[in-house]
Amino acid sequence: xxxxxxxxxxxxxxxxxxxxxxxxxxxxxxxxxxxxxxxxxxxxxxxxxxxxxxxxxxxxxxxxxxxxxxxxxxxxxxxxxxxxxxxxxxxxxxxxxxxxxxxxxxxxxxxxxxxxxxxxxxxxxxxxxxxxxxxxxxxxxxxxxxxxxxxxxxxxxxxxxxxxxxxxxxxx
Amino acid sequence: xxxxxxxxxxxxxxxxxxxxxxxxxxxxxxxxxxxxxxxxxxxxxxxxxxxxxxxxxxxxxxxxxxxxxxxxxxxxxxxxxxxxxxxxxxxxxxxxxxxxxxxxxxxxxxxxxxxxxxxxxxxxxxxxxxxxxxxxxxxxxxxxxxxxxxxxxxxxxxxxxxxxxxxxxxxxxxxxxxxxxxxxxxxxxxxxxxxxxxxxxxxxxxxxxxxxxxxxxxxxxxxxxxxxxxxxxxxxxxxxxxxxxxxxxxxxxxxxxxxxxxxxxxxxxxxxxxxxxxxxxxxxxxxxxxxxxxxxxxxxxxxxxxxxxxxxxxxxxxxxxxxxxxxxxxxxxxxxxxxxxxxxxxxxxxxxxxxxxxxxxxxxxxxxxxxxxxxxxxxxxxxxxxxxxxxxxxxxxxxxxxxxxxxxxxxxxxxxxxxxxxxxxxxxxxxxxxxxxxxxxxxxxxxxxxxxxxxxxxxxxxxxxxxxxxxxxxxxxxxxxxxxxxxxxxxxxxxxxxxxxxxxxxxxxxxxxxxxxxxxxxxxxxxxxxxxxxxxxxxxxxxxxxxxxxxxxxxxx
Amino acid sequence: xxxxxxxxxxxxxxxxxxxxxxxxxxxxxxxxxxxxxxxxxxxxxxxxxxxxxxxxxxxxxxxxxxxxxxxxxxxxxxxxxxxxxxxxxxxxxxxxxxxxxxxxxxxxxxxxxxxxxxxxxxxxxxxxxxxxxxxxxxxxxxxxxxxxxxxxxxxxxxxxxxxxxxxxxxxxxxxxxxxxxxxxxxxxxxxxxxxxxxxxxxxxxxxxxxxxxxxxxxxxx
Numbered sequence: 001x002x003x004x005x006x007x008x009x010x011x012x013x014x015x016x017x018x019x020x021x022x023x024x025x026x027x028x029x030x031x032x033x034x035x036x037x038x039x040x041x042x043x044x045x046x047x048x049x050x051x052x053x054x055x056x057x058x059x060x061x062x063x064x065x066x067x068x069x070x071x072x073x074x075x076x077x078x079x080x081x082x083x084x085x086x087x088x089x090x091x092x093x094x095x096x097x098x099x100x101x102x103x104x105x106x107x108x109x110x111x112x113x114x115x116x117x118x119x120x121x122x123x124x125x126x127x128x129x130x131x132x133x134x135x136x137x138x139x140x141x142x143x144x145x146x147x148x149x150x151x152x153x154x155x156x157x158x159x160x161x162x163x164x165x166x167x168x169x170x171x172x
Numbered sequence: 173x174x175x176x177x178x179x180x181x182x183x184x185x186x187x188x189x190x191x192x193x194x195x196x197x198x199x200x201x202x203x204x205x206x207x208x209x210x211x212x213x214x215x216x217x218x219x220x221x222x223x224x225x226x227x228x229x230x231x232x233x234x235x236x237x238x239x240x241x242x243x244x245x246x247x248x249x250x251x252x253x254x255x256x257x258x259x260x261x262x263x264x265x266x267x268x269x270x271x272x273x274x275x276x277x278x279x280x281x282x283x284x285x286x287x288x289x290x291x292x293x294x295x296x297x298x299x300x301x302x303x304x305x306x307x308x309x310x311x312x313x314x315x316x317x318x319x320x321x322x323x324x325x326x327x328x329x330x331x332x333x334x335x336x337x338x339x340x341x342x343x344x345x346x347x348x349x350x351x352x353x354x355x356x357x358x359x360x361x362x363x364x365x366x367x368x369x370x371x372x373x374x375x376x377x378x379x380x381x382x383x384x385x386x387x388x389x390x391x392x393x394x395x396x397x398x399x400x401x402x403x404x405x406x407x408x409x410x411x412x413x414x415x416x417x418x419x420x421x422x423x424x425x426x427x428x429x430x431x432x433x434x435x436x437x438x439x440x441x442x443x444x445x446x447x448x449x450x451x452x453x454x455x456x457x458x459x460x461x462x463x464x465x466x467x468x469x470x471x472x473x474x475x476x477x478x479x480x481x482x483x484x485x486x487x488x489x490x491x492x493x494x495x496x497x498x499x500x501x502x503x504x505x506x507x508x509x510x511x512x513x514x515x516x517x518x519x520x521x522x523x524x525x526x527x528x529x530x531x532x533x534x535x536x537x538x539x540x541x542x543x544x545x546x547x548x549x550x551x552x553x554x555x556x557x558x559x560x561x562x563x564x565x566x567x568x569x570x571x572x573x574x575x576x577x578x579x580x581x582x583x584x585x586x587x588x589x590x591x592x593x594x595x596x597x598x599x600x601x602x603x604x605x606x607x608x609x610x611x612x613x614x615x616x617x618x619x620x621x622x623x624x625x626x627x628x629x630x631x632x633x634x635x636x637x638x639x640x641x642x643x644x645x646x647x648x649x650x651x652x653x654x655x656x657x658x659x660x661x662x663x664x665x666x667x668x669x670x671x672x673x674x675x676x677x678x679x680x681x682x683x684x685x686x687x688x689x690x691x692x693x694x695x696x697x698x699x700x701x702x703x704x705x706x707x708x709x710x711x712x713x714x715x716x717x718x719x720x721x722x723x724x725x726x727x728x729x
Numbered sequence: 730x731x732x733x734x735x736x737x738x739x740x741x742x743x744x745x746x747x748x749x750x751x752x753x754x755x756x757x758x759x760x761x762x763x764x765x766x767x768x769x770x771x772x773x774x775x776x777x778x779x780x781x782x783x784x785x786x787x788x789x790x791x792x793x794x795x796x797x798x799x800x801x802x803x804x805x806x807x808x809x810x811x812x813x814x815x816x817x818x819x820x821x822x823x824x825x826x827x828x829x830x831x832x833x834x835x836x837x838x839x840x841x842x843x844x845x846x847x848x849x850x851x852x853x854x855x856x857x858x859x860x861x862x863x864x865x866x867x868x869x870x871x872x873x874x875x876x877x878x879x880x881x882x883x884x885x886x887x888x889x890x891x892x893x894x895x896x897x898x899x900x901x902x903x904x905x906x907x908x909x910x911x912x913x914x915x916x917x918x919x920x921x922x923x924x925x926x927x928x929x930x931x932x933x934x935x936x937x938x939x940x941x942x943x944x945x946x947x948x949x950x
């Protein structure tokens with residue numbers, strides 16, 4: 001029995017180490033953030049602020065009523081998305097970190113344009129040239145290099161799999 | 173059988189509700205087959221550099237868009253050779269072995285191909301799957317999600333039902349519509365009502381993808397879930413998306429600080445007529461891996477709206493259990509179905525829920541109907557509000573934390589009434605069609621929409637359209653509530669708006685406590701390693717579960 | 730509403746036989762439907778490729794690949810000729826008329842109706858699957874959005890089909906009608922979903938991804 005308990009204890013330690021609870025974070029060399037800093041809203045409010053710099057603690061109903069804080073202040077910043085990505089990576093979730101990396105780039109794109117871009121990426125909506133132009137826009141206008149690469153990759157796949165505009169027999 | 177003398181016993185059996193269910197036989201060629209079809213691909217992998225050049229018997233040049241996406245984003249090539257070399261039995265035994273930690277299982281399962289994953293699950297029976305779920309789910313503490321809908325899309329009734337649902341313990345609530353243009357009002361009703369019932373509630377409005385994102389951006393919802401993925405290219409395209417568009421959408425949600433999960437489920441491909449002869453579980457495995465590859469934190473699966481299909485074929489409910497488990501094995505949050513009617517038999521519907529209820533999942537139901545099923549606009553859930561005392565009894569019988577708590581009638585009446593009055597105030601402040609005191613009263617005491625009057629629908633629809641056109645946001649709603657004296661509700665709305673800034677609930681399996689603290693698989697990871705480990709019900713929680721109000725207490729006699 | 734086990738069995742047998750006979754080649758199945766069609770009560774003649782209309786008084790109705798050919802009735806046995814008659818009547822009550830197209834490239838009801846809406850002079854389209862699933866659509870909406878959706882085929886009856894035609898016409902006139910009341914039967918899925926899957930697989934086997942929509946001449950007998 002004692003052996004089993006020891007085994008369990010060992011494994012629990014290993015688990016805790018791997019999830020980064022006790023050990024230093026593995027995936028966050030820049031921010032120095034580990035899973036131990038999570039949730040940021042409780043433990044690291046100092047890192048959180050609105051896009052124009054209003055501290056997290058001041059995002060209150062009173063300040064909304066006085067007009068000091070507006071709807072646009074309740075937006076996640078690209079830095080916080082990167083930190084959350086680091087936390088995800090530190091606990092072994094690489095794809096989430098990649099997703100938050102794309103998201104971090106997208107914070108600069110206006111709502112309406114994001115919706116349009118999403119619709120353009122849907123099947124049979126865009127020609128290859130249109131998708132490549134969108135990738136250019138992402139890269140040059142918004143500095144979204146990762147997103148641009150992702151859209152270029154889609155353009156190639158859509159061409160190979162006949163998912164571009166004009167690949168359907170429908171008329172209008 | 174005319175003229176044949178009938179057995180009274182057989183006649184009686186034929187009149188049982190289970191005989192109303194549409195059972196059908198397997199049909200391998202079109203994929204009406206639950207798991208382990210002879211037409212499923214055989215596992216294989218070839219890697220050159222870090223690129224997969226062959227997967228499950230197919231060369232890269234022939235990959236569908238889905239297969240390419242899965243190969244490039246969802247299979248960890250670093251560990252693939254090691255993981256693929258293990259036999260299916262070896263891998264399934266690791267899942268049920270308490271001495272193998274969850275993290276080790278995750279390391280290997282995230283390096284398998286879709287065909288291999290599906291085959292591992294074929295070696296398991298449901299009890300083994302349940303044992304594995306106890307260890308493999310991401311978040312240690314289980315929780316529950318409710319549907320809140322109305323056959324009349326009645327905004328006041330929706331707000332009252334949302335308040336009752338969250339007061340009863342549902343941490344996430346989801347709505348959809350009868351009439352699509354009511355969408356904005358339904359979102360508003362859950363936003364307000366959900367916070368009245370419990371501060372910290374996450375709410376969503378399941379509608380067309382682009383619309384869902386828009387209401388989320390506005391702060392009228394906190395998360396999205398009905399972002400569907402499919403296992404064959406044709407059905408994916410019929411669903412008007414590709415893995416790339418869906419991933420882009422996922423990033424768009426994160427970029428606005430909104431939680432999201434994808435949705436899929438066994439049977440959807442064959443239901444849409446394009447399963448290409450593959451088993452439901454194999455195709456579902458591809459969906460789960462698309463989700464993983466997109467970097468989305470979680471998935472709603474468990475057949476969902478197609479449950480009538482696996483529910484009709486042999487081993488179907490085993491496949492449904494298996495798909496939940498695969499989601500966990502890929503380290504994704506799972507909202508594990510149980511959210512749609514699939515049988516007339518009370519025995520079958522209870523049994524269908526046990527594989528998720530007993531071991532616990534992140535979200536045991538991805539939609540317990542918190543309204544009567546006749547009001548359920550997801551076309552009915554496996555359990556509805558009329559079953560809620562049965563559910564409370566089951567939690568108590570088995571000492572299982574199913575996420576709900578017993579409540580007192582007067583408390584429920586109070587939260588329903590408050591939610592109705594809050595909606596009345598918001599409507600008046602924003603200049604929407606008036607809500608009368610009589611409407612609030614009717615909705616406070618109603619069982620369902622049959623007990624309440626009709627709204628002027630065309631007027632409501634015009635106002636709902638105006639809500640979208642004028643760009644009304646969650647902050648506007650909070651201001652309206654504060655102005656009209658619902659300060660605490662307004663504070664709750666702001667507390668939830670702040671979550672968008674912190675982004676903590678973007679992590680895997682997150683929910684928000686009433687003080688604003690987020691609990692997820694990061695700070696509440698599953699540590700189960702056999703008896704005496706993992707989730708342990710607190711004494712306080714056990715007292716709560718025990719005290720169903722209608723139990724006879726010795727001290728009262 | 731009674732489920733029809735004979736129908737189910739018949740379809741399974743028929744489809745299995747067909748697969749055996751043809752090696753499951755959908756193209757040959759699609760070719761069969763190009764012939765003039767026979768279902769009691771209505772005649773549907775293919776007139777050639779469907780074009781974009783300019784008449785603001787038309788509503789375009791898209792029917793699925795095997796509507797009123799292989800399939801004679803909805804999932805609950807309503808004759809498809811009667812379905813068409815009611816949609817026509819409902820639209821005509823509002824002073825508008827219906828133009829019918831058959832869609833081959835998809836059997837997804839939302840895409841079918843969206844296709845219809847894009848061809849429609851009024852911008853309003855209707856889509857109906859053989860099993861009865863229906864939708865009213867508008868040109869400028871996202872394909873998977875809709876004006877009104879009737880997802881539960883087993884609960885759609887003839888008065889509902891008439892009301893669908895009527896409301897489509899009202900949208901075409903720029904009105905905001907009260908949506909057709911939808912029956913919600915939570916027990917429809919347990920009873921019919923497996924069967925619906927069978928039926929849809931049968932219908933989808935007539936799909937031809939390379940074939941453009943075709944205009945139909947409709948005459949009731």
